[in-house]
Amino acid sequence: MRTKTKIHLICAIIGIILMAMSLFLETALSKIFQAILTGLGSGAFGMGAALFTFGRWEESQPEVMKQNEIEAKDERNLTIRYRAQALSGLVVQWLLIAVAWICIIMNGPLWVILTTVGIFLGKSCLEFILIEYYQRKM
Secondary structure (H helix, E strand, C coil): CCHHHHHHHHHHHHHHHHHHHHHHCCCCCCHHHHHHHHHHHHHHHHHHHHHHHHHHHHHHCHHHHHHHHHHHHCHHHHHHHHHHHHHHHHHHHHHHHHHHHHHHHCCCCHHHHHHHHHHHHHHHHHHHHHHHHHHHHC
């Protein structure tokens, strides 16, 4: 097995252990800590099991694995992926402002308004910094 597949299997096993700990240590743990352990355990198990299964399937079909690697490194696919990520970031940015406006109109909590505006400004500043960086680099 490849190293990645082993790591995914270990992640799934750790997830099972965390879920078992939350069940067996029920009386010794607070409800919040028990919920955190259950959530982390189920997330780790789900992710690890899915990636392990996919990794084993890839290993059994090397021609598909090679084709996937070629497609992942293809310039056209990279360009499409980067454009999609940029557009989704733009949509999320303006949705944050919409949420801020809705909270202002509905007299929502101030921390929600300030958080959404702060995330919007942080993303805008990061975007500006990255534009300057890539303009100098290219």
